[in-house]
Amino acid sequence: MSRGQELERLAGDLTLVLERARRLGLPTTVYLLSMALVEVQEAAADDDGGEDGDEDGDDGAT
16 A cells, blocks of 8 residues: 555544544544644645645745
8 A cells, every 4th residue: 555545544534533523522632633634634645746736835925
């Protein structure tokens, strides 16, 4: 399994756990899992070549 596939799988797992935490009324856990999900999705996008090709993470604005 490639790194990109592993990241996609991790994103799916995080989504499931995030929804469970939301149903259980755990707002701090939901927040932390949401931040982890964003990080994994960004890593997956970078692994796929990224959408904008911006490797340093900023928006290019000065």
